Every structure is written in structure tokens, then in C-alpha cells.
Amino acid sequence: MTHPVSPPAGGVPPASGAEKQAPPAESRRTAPPAVFARLDVRTLSLLGVLAALVVAGCVTRPEAFWDVDNLRLVLTQASVIGVVTVGMTFVIAAGGIDLSVGAVVALSSVWATTVATQEFGFTGVLFTAVVVGLGCGLVNGALIAYGAMVPFIATLAMLASARGLALLITEGRTQRVTVEGVLDLGGREAYVLGVPPLVLVFAAVTVAGWLLLNRTTFGRRTVAVGGNAEAARLAGIDVRRQRLYLYLLSGLCCGIAAFMLVVLSGSGQNTNGNLYELDAIAAAIIGGTLLSGGRGTIVGSVLGVLIFTTITNIFALNNAQSDVQQIAKGAIIVAAVLVQSRTVRNELT
Template sequence: MMSFKKVLIDNKSLIALLLLMGAVSLYSPNFLTVDNLLNVLRQTSINAIIALGITYVILTAGIDLSVGSVLALSGAVCASLLAADTPLIVAFMATLFVGGMLGAANGVVISFFGVQPFIATLVGMTMLRGATLVFTDGRPISTGDFEVAEAFYQLGGGYVAGIPVPILLAAAVFGVGWLVLNRTAFGRYVYAIGGNEQVTLIAGINVRRVKIVVYMLSGAMAALAGMILTARLESAQPTAGLGYELDAIAAVVLGGTSLMGGRGTLIGTLIGALIIGVLNNALNLMDVSSYYQQIAKGGVILLAVVVDSRVKSR
């Protein structure tokens, strides 16, 4: 009996996802069609990629509220480079570098100046959103009609063997992210810092460096998501990424990662992102107003946090 209960507790996110999918499929027969499921996965891919980076951050007992603004600024940089007919690989790598450095700046402020992650990344969110508006002059930046831009559009709207490219990219980064977190010393350091930072420091691990790398990863993932979104829209929007940090954090929490750090998995984060994606799709199929969608999403997240707290307390 106890082992069955433990299985239920350990897999509560997956069970919740399956129950949600079952309920939606009963309401709408179109939900389980291949086209709709691929659409759900494609819509989920951006949030999942951002959530991957935030999972690393939260595992160290941190938080990153700046990812939405990093996404917007990185997308604007990428669009500007492509409009200048920059080679695609150069624009791609330069955008990842920009996102990584913006994330690393958060890590430096937190690690070397002792600023709380919430405050540091909140300031970063505000400043980078302003920088995006300055950089774009408040107007969308088109990627242009050059041949390199046409190839770039495949990043957001292309298919490989009938599978949307964003889904394949999300699968690839999650595969690499899982290996790093579960099969390398760096991954063990991430868990150790979240479990007990002082003990980890005494053990001789460079906590500052690990934190900077973790925030750098979060910024790079936001930049990748920004490029996918820019490719899908064929332009960089100055307001892109608004609220994306909340959806990503929600996915991490729904996946069972503790906000106190030291406990969680990337598989759980992926399931959490899918829960949000299925919920959004279900509300759209039911023609629920976007205003009520926000209320419903908030209620689901609150329920997940309450259930997780009750489980931990027991």
C-alpha cells in the first residue's frame, strides 16, 4: 500500500497530465488528432526551452524573472543581424552569446554582490525590457526577404519528417540538459548548492562559478526561444516574451521542482510545460475568454503548489 502511494506521489505530475488529456479528449474529439497534438507540442516548445534553463536556476534555490526580456532583446538582435544579411550560423551563435552574457550578468550580480536572485532578476527584467524598446525604437524589426532569412524561418515554421522543427529543438536541448544534470559533476554541484550551499562551499566547490554558469544557461535558453519565436513571426516584436517567465516558472513548479532548491528533474519540468500547453489548448477548444484563461491557469498552478507543500509536510 505504501509503495503504491509512493508511486502516486512520485508521478503526480504525469498522472495529472494524463487525467487532463483524458478529460479534454472527452470534451473535444479533435484534441487527440495528430495535427492538434503536434500543434500543442509546437506551442509548448518555447515555454519548455525557457523552463529548462529556469530549472537549473531553481535547483540552486534561485529564480530568474528576466527571461522574457532576454527573449525579446535576443530576438531583436537576431532580426537585426539577419536584416543586415549576416550569415545564419553567425547570427545564431551571436544571439546565443548575447543571451548567455545577459544571463551571466545576473549571475555575477547575485554571486559577487550578494543581491537576492528575485531582486537582481527583477531589475534585469525591467532594464532589459527598456533596452529592447530603445533598440527597436518600439517597432517590430523585420528579418528581411534575403535568402538567409528564408532559411531562418524554418527554425520556427519548418518540418523534418512531418515533425515541426521547434519540437525537435526542444527535444534536443532537453536531451543534452538531462545528460548534463544527471551524468556530470556540474549537475551534482547544481543539486548540492540547492540542497545546502554552505556545505557545498566548504566541500571546495566554486559556488560562484556554478551559479554564473547556471544563469548563463538560463539566458542562452531564453535567447534560443527568442529566435524560434522571431522565426515563427518573421519579425522581432518589442513586446515579445511578456509574461513568459511566469509560464516557465509555473512549468517548473508543476513538474515537482522545489522552489527551495535541491530537488527536481527536467522530465518533471517537461511534463509541467505539457500540462500548461494542454490546458491552454483545452481552453481554446472550449472558446474560453483569454481573461478567464489567466484565472484558470493561476488556479491550476496554485493547486499544484498547495498539493506539493502538503506532500512535503507529510
């Protein structure tokens, strides 16, 4: 005859077998999440690709590629598009897209180099470039967030409008910079421990972007909106306002990049930023930012920028035609999207 087991004092039933075998809290806390493992593998893979490109450059043109001036050139060229890519990473992580970044860079650069603007000196050029970028971002964000326009259409319209306005301002001519402070910033005398100032600006924007995405509520809301906008809304996130802020951030990055481009070239042209949208989107996707939203990585995006810039530099050193470069970039984008799609399917299963 069996007797019922009386509950222990306090009325708490005895633990089940599954509960008895549960790992202690300390071991659960120390176990690395799987997402971090995937990020580490992805980052190491990108570093491997970058290392392979460096080896290729050293093999094909060892003296030219490994020259200090050439390495500075690679980093400087990566800096301008890199700042744009940081802003693009936030937009894509939230499930959006910005096709207007190149045109906004062009418009910001020519508006900042008009004769009227240059009369205000260094501050006037910098302020104008940033404000024009923010203004374009505000228009994009308002149309998408509050006008319910599809990001592709809204930013495509901004692309055409900004390019047209840049052409109207310049009348097809190159606007030379006469402000000594701007020109001096691009000279060797402005280097800090042998590092060009533009590279330092890129590093600062990268660190700020990483902190904003990974260590702030703004970053968590960005990923949440990209993962499931309706769930984010039900959780209390103002999705429309968040999207507005994201396109403002993208515009800000374009304004900074426009000023950097003015420093680098000493001029403003309506052709500035040509195909920047392609390079920025490609670098973000290659870096691991999910095209459908819900995941973004600043470190991966920066590595993607360095990979693309190194490829361009190797092609240039070997006198390869520009159309071959574009074909190679297109193939890399397709491969990256296919890898992303396969990764997402594996995660879902």
C-alpha cells in the same frame, strides 16, 4: 561460575545481534531508494493529469483537438517555453529564481532581427540571439554571485532593463525576418518525419538538460548548492562560480528559445516572451522542482510545460477568455506550492 569469552583469532570481537541481523550487501544494493519511489509517483501523477486533459480536450472539441495539425501546434508552442523551463529548472534547483527570462527572450529576438544582424544571414541571427541571452545571464550571474544581490532583485532589474532596451531597439514596431534560411526552418518542408524542427530542438535540449542534471558533477553541485549552500562551500564547491554558471545556462536557454520564437513567428517584437517567467516557474514547480532548492527534475518540468500548453490549447479551442486561463494557471501554481510544502514537512518528520 561464568568464564569470560575469549575473542576469536585476530582480536575481532563477536558480532552483535544487530550486526547478525543486518541484510546482506546484495539485498541492500537492490533495494530501491525511497526518493526514486517518490519521483516515480510524482511522474505518474503528472502523466495522469496530462491524460485527463487530453480526455477533456477530446470530449469538448474532439475533431479540433485530436487533429494532427493541432497536436503539432501544441508541441511547437510547448517547445519554446520548454527550453526556457529547462534553464529555469537548474536555477530553482540551486535555490535561485530568474524573473527576467521573458524579457531576455524579447531582447534576444529583437536584437537578432535588426537589419544589421540579418545582413549576416542565418548564422548571424542565431549567433546574436544566443550571445545576447548569454550576456544577460552573465550580468544576472555576476550580480547575484559576486555582487551579493538577492536573485529576485537582480533578475527583476534585468526584466525591466531588457524590456526597455527591446522597446528602444524596435521603437514599438515589429521587425520582420527576411532571411530565407530562418523562414524555411518554420515551414512544412523542414519537418523531419512529420515532426517540426522546433520540437526536435526542444527534445535535444531536454535530453542534454537531463544528462547534465543527473549524470554530471555539475548537476550534483547544483543540487548541493540548493540544498545547503554553506555545506556545499565547506565540501569544496565554489558556490559563487556555480551560481554564475547556472545563470549563464538560463541565459543560453533564453537565447535558444528567442531564435525558436523568431523562426515560429517570422519576426522580432519587444512583446515576445510575455509572462514566460510565470509559465517557466510554474511548470518547474508543478514538475517537482523544489522552490526552496535542493531538488530538480527535468522530466517533471517538461510534463509541467505540456500540461500548461494543453490547458491553453483547450481554452483556446473552446473560445475561453485569456483572463480565465491566467486565473487557472495561478490556481495551479498555488496548489503545486501547497503540495510541495506538505511533502517537505512529511519528509522532515
